[in-house]
Amino acid sequence: MEPLDQEVEESELELPSDPMQLMMGPSHPAMHGTVRIAVELSGEVVVKADVQIGYLHRGFEKSCERGNWTQVFPYVDRCNYSSPMLNNVGYALAVEKLCGLTVPDRCQYYRVILGELARMADHLVCNAAMAMELGAFTPFLWWTRAREMIYDLFEEETGARVTHSFGRIGGMAHPPTDNFKQHTLAILDKVVASSDEGISLLETNRIFMDRTMGVSAISQADAIALGWTGPCLRSTGVPYDIRKAHPYLVYDRFEFDVPVGHEGDNYDRLMVRAEEVHQSARIIRQALEQMPDEGPINVDDPRIVLPPKGEVYDTIEATIRHFKIIMEGLKVPAGEAYGYTEAANGELGFYVVSDGSGTPYRVRIRPPSFALVGGLSKLITGQMIADIIPTFGSMNMIGGECDH
Amino acid sequence: MPTFKIDGKDVPFEKGDTILRAALRAGIDIPYYCWHPGLSIAANCRMCLVEILPPPGRPPMLLDVLELDREKSAYVNVKKPKLQPACQVPAGENMEVLSDTSEHVLRARHSVQEFLLLNHPVDCPICDQAGECKLQDYWLEHMKTKKRMRDEPVHKPKAVSFGPTIVYDAERCIICTRCVRFCKEVVKDPVLTVRERGNVNEIAVSPGRELDHAYTFMTEHVCPVGALTTKDFRFKARVWFLRSAKSICQGCATGCNAYLDYDPRYQRAYRYRPRDNEKVNQHWMCDEGMLSYKLAHDDRITLARIGGKQAKLAKAVSKAAELLKDGPTDQTAILLSAQHSNEDNFALVSLAKALGIKAMFLTGKADGEGDDILRHVDKNPNTAGVKLVAAKAVGSFDDLVKGIEAGTVKHVVALGSAVPVEDADSTLKQLTTLVVVGSSSSSLSRNADVFLPACTWAEAHGVYVNAKGMGQQSLRAIAPADDAQPGWKLVADLAEALGQKFAWSKLKELRAVMPAVKEPEPEKPEDEPAENADASAES
Amino acid sequence: MGEMIKPTTSQVIQTGQSGFATTKFNELLAWARKYSLFQYPFVTACCAMEFMSTASPRYDLARFGSEAPRFTPRQADVLWVVGTVSQRQAPILKRVFEQMTEPKWVIAFGTCASSGGFYDNYATLAGIDKVVPVDIYIPGCPPRPEAVLDGLMLLQDKIQRGDKTPGVVKPRHDPAENLVQLRRKTG
């Protein structure tokens, strides 16, 4: 329609307006993960944002102080539920550090492979969610399909699709299945291909680029000061990856690159994740080659590893061993240790304190996304309100670990 | 103090100490089954074997043994030092003992443990001892290997009833003869004995007898494995769910130290275990006392009552206050309870002082039978304590009855739930006012105009003074049930409702003003290694 | 509880010979309702992963006419409570439920939503039925998509029958039973 008066300048048309208060969440459709953002808007621009988390606080750390050391695994599973295996491994490594244990070679490779698979799944989910929030539904469907393949593999190995509780202190719950290697190789290409396929729809897509490039960018200095790690830190150009900086398990035996971005904006975050899927695949391929087919998975120590079930039913010795571990919990020497691994979102730390009994005295999880979301308000201030959701998506906030 | 060496560490000992005793006192752990600090030395389990180096200049005591040489796959002659039981060999000046550092000793322990488990049934899942079983602990510490025997184990009678309280399982028994020695030496009633030999031997009750003396529970307590179990605790709870609180037995005036084991999930007490105290009960308790944990739950009243009807606690307190207000103090008496702690009684006494009530009487259970081991005729845990806090002559319950009959006593504030006579209802009915602070139902609670629910000893901290005049603290185990509160708190509320404010409101403050009793004795006497040292760490 | 009685369409609609159909009005209504369930996903935690799988092509929730998510409770028929609900979240859940218009149904997706699961502590609501009434409980931590579909079908069945009693998704056969047989076979 015709403007009322073409002589009048834009500025005169504008009316003075107070900033508008708006509550996003905690049950906002696009907020996967329950978080609440109290934003102050002038027009469409966010002038002030207060990110409130804790709607999924499930008392993880308190619960850990009630069972025994092994009973913590189900809880860590559910801390980062889009890559539980990485949490399993992280916690197991922390406790083993305290016990001074080293698991057999075969187990180390096994952990690496399962962990990297979980990382791929995690990145796929994160990217899928972010793309979907920008209206790109096709990649979401493709990537969920790819994730299903990984889930199937996990189901075959661990018996569970999502929450495996597969890690054990001093090893894993079961040795790899017979077809583990070939099945992994079989899905690997499909998953990577599917990831690329999805990315090809996005990376040069004009709408997508306009919506993400230069949006919610963060400088290296800020990111470091905020304690950011993982893909979000790397997207700013800092090549910091714990697998390289402080190699654990057998990561020093593989060659892989650490992808970095330069802007630290949403686009980079997505692309870094996309590239890491490739790197994970690389690591898995090498690991599958090097992994021995024979050999024990668990350390050989009756105080730590459960006996075979068959013996438990038949001989008193094995029954006693089973009882000691299950009823009293394996005894972890008194002391404290901070085990840190590179989870899908960054540094996943477990600070475990033991008083020498079978019950953890304190299990502290250092969730990567807690630090990330801590920087969210800084990120979205000055952005359009419509960019909050994709920014939030690109952080990959996982309620379980962020809210403990 | 003379010393000798264990694994190169200097260990002090007193004349007559065995190696084991000295080691335990020095905190060096030597495994043992059959030895018990309170019993004679049998040295039949062979678990505590140690290697004793010969004195300088003397040849070592060696044995010829055959050993399988795996290379030659044949048995060859080798010499081994003769190991000796640490529980039996007395420590000597400058003696050199090898325990954990001698592979002979380690192998011996491993073998002993393996033999003990040879015919042991796979019973842990259904065994009450599981979780506090020495076989389990020592397997992990000293064996750690699988079963080698592929034979069918020897089968023996299971679930044999030894008497009204004890069940015996021969397959689990390791014939340490602790129970036998206990009956013989402590109770002086040798009703148990060992029958047969080798791996078919078992404990038996002497013909025509049952295991029915006053200390049968102790046989279960001394049993290091699950062979003897009490019918009372059997299949009731799993010990790893239980926690222990340092408590004082409520059975009689001896005031035996005990652990009250309770389940925090259900807030329920499950059993008593004796707590070593050389000055009071050494390592023992009587059946009566062991069962007195039931008082924590049996016919409790946990809600306030006004004239027999349930009521809110606050309402009941104010009601009690208004009932007492109009009673002339010379016609009012207070009834102290030897069943309750010093704190409760002291609170009531100070209430009496505040109101100017002169008449004080004492109630409690009637006397029962006693013996010269532990059981006291006075079946109340705190008679001495009441006399102490009352700080003046206290009339007996009969005096109170006389007073009521004579009409000189019309109003009574009573503590406790036990009366020494069969039926006091007829007397108590004559009272104009009866305010009772008690924990369970009795003729007092039945006739109370107002009943205030007090905690049992299991639900509150309290000091009890035993017949010897020793003040001992009993710690809280379970949380107060429903409206129940510590007696002293209720009395304080009552006093406040009557317009009398006490100087104290917390337990600390109360204890500060309470007449001092002798300090609680240490749980673990210095000169005795604790049989259940691990347990004392629990609470 | 949890048993499924599948009514065939003919039970709902009797087709006569000469090309007309008769049915009861409320049955027709129920039949229409059960195949067009608009859902409000109240997604909080781990179960979201399986919820995604269920909605995605492989398991395809859409087959049951209940794919359309409505992000305002006022337009939704089914409230999917997916994941743990903390004490802090409880009031919000209650409010969302109250904003929904009748007829409305609630599905407790996963163990946490059903009972609080093993988060038996100060922070967690021990089952959403403490706050809102629940029609279908889907156990599992998280439940497999198959179980979820089973739960949805159970709900549809209940809607058809106008059955208001809550139901639990159970395994179609008793796993223990097989175990016993297995034991017998092996010896």
Next chain:
Amino acid sequence: MAQKLLDILIERFGDSVVLETHNHCGDETAVIDAAHWREVATFLRDDPRCKMNMLADLCGVDRFDAEPRFEVVAHLNSLHFAHRLRIKARIGDEDGEGALLDSLVPVWAGANWFERETYDMFGIKFEAHPDLRRILLYEEFEGYPLRKDYPAAKTQPLVPYREGPDVLDKLPPFGADEGMVFGRKHLDYVKEED
């Protein structure tokens, strides 16, 4: 490398500030006098030999029967030298009162939420923190859950629970014995004197 860090610290501050050090499990740890908390942190960040430019983690520990009762534990990380350090400060009396520490927000911006969480869980206050609110729990919540004497199962509901027969009867009861197992820890966190 990191052992050098401890030496640097001691050499710079002396034993009056660096109360004790150990490297159990290879994690170098320095216990810092609470009064110099921020000073030491700033030094560690700025000193060219340390350059601890990232605060990896900050949390509390409740040493129930120790005095002082609480430990605040910070894990520092240097992206330059790839070395790490754990620093601790001990604060608070036996009832958990007077637990006060300098905030590290001026040193590392990331400390903001970690300190809020520590306050939320332990009631440890941080001096000069921009906004010290509860972060994981709600304002109405009384007490601090991660203190050992807070009963783990004690909930504080915001909405009243529903009444009625259908509420609990329709499922198998989830009784105490079906929840978490207790009692492994034989230490009962009840103060002896009531």
